[in-house]
Amino acid sequence: MEVFKNDKAISKMAFHWHFCCKILILFFLLFCSSVLYAKPVSYDVDIDAPKMIKTLLEQNLDLIRWRGNEQIDGAQLRRLYRNTPDEIRQLVETEGYYSPVIKTEMQKLENGGRRILIHVDPGKPVKVAVVDIEFKGAITIQKSSLKPSIEQLKKNWQLPVGSVFRMADWEAAKIALLKQVTRVRYPRAELEDTRAIVNPETDEVTLKVIVNSGDPVKFGPIRIVGLHRYGEDVIMGQRPVKVGSTFRENALLNWQSRIQDSGYFSSVEVTADLESGLEEVPITVTVVENKKKHAAVGIGYSTDMGERISLTYDNLHFLGRDYKLKSSVVLQSRQRTAKADVYLPQRPDGTRDSFGVMYDRSEIEGEDTRVAGANFRRAWGTPRLEKYVSVEYLNEHNRIDGADGQQSQALPVTFGIITRHLNNRLAPTKGYALEAQVGAAVEPVLTDKSFVRGYLKGIRFQPIGEKGDLILRGELGAVVSDGKEGVPSTVLFRTGGDQSVRGYSYQSLGVKEGDAIVGGRYLAVASIEYQYYFIKNWGVAFFVDAGNAGDTIKELDPAIGYGIGGRWRSPAGPIGVDLAYGERTGSFRLHFSLGFTF
Structure with missing residues (x-):
């Protein structure tokens, strides 16, 4: 009897199981058919809100992101529409608006599509009313003269009382505070607690930050x-x-x-x-x-010097010691140069010594110059502020078309300072760099004519708006001596070309002598350039250059060049192509530049 009851129960359970399976299969088929035959809905979204809020919503709302997707049917659109007010509230809160008035409306169009209207009045922004920054750890018992000081950290807080409470600014301020603590003495510091308490009734927020410095390191x-x-x-x-x-x-x-x-x-x-x-x-x-030895061959072209072939050889273990030998031979259309420099490892006191030899022959603007030289240089300081002293011997043979040439020698001693305050050494967009030199050579110490030489150059980068940059550049130079005869042309000044006054050929601005242009004792160059980057790293430039060289200050009648160019911020540095018009010559010249060096 017991067996019979069990068999009957099992039979009944099997019947119910089969019936449930049929129902599930039916629902599954109905679901699949609804998915397969669900008709996509097209819709437009119109947002009425202040410009900043409108841009924020257009970039982040799900209604905008899913618009035009063929998988959106009527049911899914209604779900997105219902969620939109909450989504808007969360988004505008990140910009400091905690009491927005939001109105939405969905209109059905004759073509079966939908039009969704969204009106957002963000209200008043929430502002910071109280900033409470508390410190724990060893920083609370350190001497007041040590860095970082609690007073300075609080003073540097980036979201002060009265500022609009934006979520991005709140996060950035916390990170900036922690970085200031960890940079010096307390690298294990951490944010123990952070709170932002918003009062929508008063449109105010109270900020609480607790920083634990930990122990000094x-x-x-x-x-x-x-x-x-x-x-x-x-x-x-x-x-x-x-x-x-x-x-x-x-x-x-x-x-x-x-x-x-x-x-x-x-x-x-x-x-x-x-x-x-x-x-x-x-x-x-x-x-x-790196490998100890390296050799390379290069081929190039410059709008200043024409075609170029270069041979380089570097040895990082020269003479069996950790001396760096850097040597090169460069053959260009108007100039041939051979040089070798040896760099000694930096000393513990920060000084860096180098010495070298060179030979250079150039044929530029009717002046044929051959120079052999040797030099010693000692530098110290940091990339931000570098100082150096150099001693250089120059032996020069000079020949000028239509005039007498000369042979001269000099042993100038030069002191220089370079300061760089740039946001990027490779491709700067903000800051400045400045170099100043003063040097002298005195008879009869391997010098035919005594002279004092001063030189100053600088460049300034200033952002203009989000996509523009203003670049100001200038050069000044002077050689004080009792006449130019006996002074090597290498220490005199000429200008014109890619890196100076565009619109004129390389070193074509100077003193007229015979059928040639030679160096003068004074130099003045100024340039202003505006760059606008319209597509990410691609931009256009507008510029005006002016400058000249002469034997007297009165002869510095500026030659003016102006034009337009293209810019590309490449991984190797900025690349520029300029078309410049020289007012004196009445002609256009093409100029090419690669990279930034100072």
């Missing part, structure tokens, strides 16, 4: 990885980091940059092991070495 032992071909001096000589000194993030970055610029390595990484938990954190320098 010092530089610990240094380990070098990957160094096989060269001695440790090529790395340790660049070092601004001392064991036991206060941790500074910029010191690590500067050291890494110096090692990379030394030329011995293709890759450099300087890191601090902050996870060690030690007060003196270990420093690791990881390098990938």
Whole structure:
């Protein structure tokens, strides 16, 4: 009897199971048919809102992103439409508006499409009423004279009382505050708590930030990885980091940059092991070495000097030591140059020594010049502020078409300063760079005519709007001597060409002598240029250049050139092609430039 009851129950369960399966299959088929035959709906969206809010919604609303998609049917459109007000509220809150008035309407069109109207009145923006920044950790008991100071950190807060509370600005301000703490002394600092309490009734927000500095950190032992071909001096000589000194993030970055610029390595990484938990954190320098010797052949063209063939040979272990030899032979249409320079590793005190020899022959504007020379240079400082002293011997043979030539020699000693405050060394768009030189040669110390030479050049980059840049450039030079005879033409001044006064050929502006243009004792050049980048890295430039060289200040009657050019911010630096008109010559010239150097 028990067996019979069980069999009957099982039979009944099987019947219900088959019936449920049929129902599920029927629903599945109905669902598939509704998907397959769902008719897509076309629709337009009109947004009535202030310009900034309208742009924000056009870039982020799901209704906008899905418009034109064939998978959107009536049901899906209604779902998007229902979600739109909440989506708008979340978006406008990021811009500081917490009490918006939102109205939406969906209209059915005769063609079966839809028109969605959205009206947004964002209301008053929420503004910061209170900023409460609290610090914990060792920073609260450090001496007031040490950096970073709590007073300065609070002063530098980027979202002060009275400013509109935008979410992006709030996040940026927190990150900026933490970075200021971690750069010096407290790299393990963290944001312990952050809160933004909004009161929609008063349109005000209270900001609360708690920063825990942790314990101070010092530089610990240094380990070098990957160094096989060269001695440790090529790395340790660049070092601004001392064991036991206060941790500074910029010191690590500067050291890494110096090692990379030394030329011995293709890759450099300087890191601090902050996870060690030690007060003196270990420093690791990881390098990938360049080969000791390198030779190359190059072919090029310059609108200043014409066709060019170059041969270069570099040796990073010259004379069996970590001296860098950089040598080259460059053959151009109007100039042939051979030179070799030897660079010694940087010393621990930061000084960098180099010496070299050169031979140059040029035939420019009717002047044939042959110069042989040797030089010694000592430089020190940082890329931001560099100083140098150089001693150079020049022996020159000069021949001028239609006039007498001369032979001269000089041993000028020059002191120079270069300061760079640029947002990017390769392709700057903001900041300035300036170089000043003063030098002198005195008879009879390998010098035929005593002279004093001064030279100043500078460039300024100033952004104009979101897509424009204004570039101001200038040069001034003077050679003070008792006449020019006996002064090498190499230390005199001429101008004109790609990097000076466009619209004129290379060094064609100077002093008329015989059938040639030769150097003068004074120089003045000025340039103003506006660049507008209309498509990402592609732009157009408008410029006016003026300048000249002469033997007296009164002879500095400026030659003017102006024109238009194209610009491309390439990975290798800015590339420019300019078409310039020279007022004196009444003709157009094409100029080409690659990269930025100062």
